[in-house]
Amino acid sequence: MIRYALACDHDHPFEAWFGSSSDYDDQAARGLVECPFCGSTAVSKQIMAPAVAGTKKRDATPDxxxxxxxxxxxxxxxxxxxxxxxxxxxxxxxxxxxxxxxxxxxxxxxxxxxxxxxxxxxxxxxxxxxxxxxxxxxxxxxx
Structure with a gap:
């Protein structure tokens, strides 16, 4: 699963989950990705930081x-x-x-x-x- 920050042509920001990046591309090309605020299908990806798991080991035991x-x-x-x-x-x-x-x-x-x-x-x-x-x-x- 992948989460994208999206915005419509009316600058309404929202997020959506897709099975893969190609799933987003396919759905967007077919006009299936739409703004939940205004219904516009003119939607584009926004810049967002990826959620990357850290390599530091965390102490699982609380103090x-x-x-x-x-x-x-x-x-x-x-x-x-x-x-x-x-x-x-x-x-x-x-x-x-x-x-x-x-x-x-x-x-x-x-x-x-x-x-x-x-x-x-x-x-x-x-x-x-x-x-x-x-x-x-x-x-x-x-x-």
Whole structure:
């Protein structure tokens, strides 16, 4: 299979796949290659870089330590953002989330504590909620 960058005489760019370069030539000569935007069959190939597989061997094993470090940093950033921008409501989270959802309390972003049963009940009733990543020790502050 070969992919060509094409354009019609109205300068509409598009791509198309062909079994071989001769397949493109044959179909274009018979007027079978047409612009998907305007239907013009006056189509020509455009300059494009070929997709060539590299010769360098790539390490198939991901760096799990690096991935874990990135994930922990992301979790810290999420928690930090929530703590800085959301209202902490403590152990009244389930009641307050339900009140906000049902319009009995002002709409705002909150966080707090809830039991697994409370979270299940909120989700069953369509009240949006999600677990906050746990507070992680900053590696720079760990001994």
């Amino acid at each position: 799990l330590g690096k991935i874990q470090t990135m994930m922990m940093q992301a979790a810290r950033e999420v928690r930090s953002h929530v703590e800085a921008n959301f209202d902490y409501v403590g152990d009244t989270f389930a009641r307050e989330a339900r009140d906000i959802h049902e319009g009995r309390s002002e709409k705002r972003e909150i966080y707090g504590e809830a039991t697994p049963a409370e979270v299940r009940a909120l989700k069953e009733d369509g009240v949006p909620c999600a677990a906050l990543p746990p507070a992680l020790v900053d590696p720079a502050k760990a001994n």
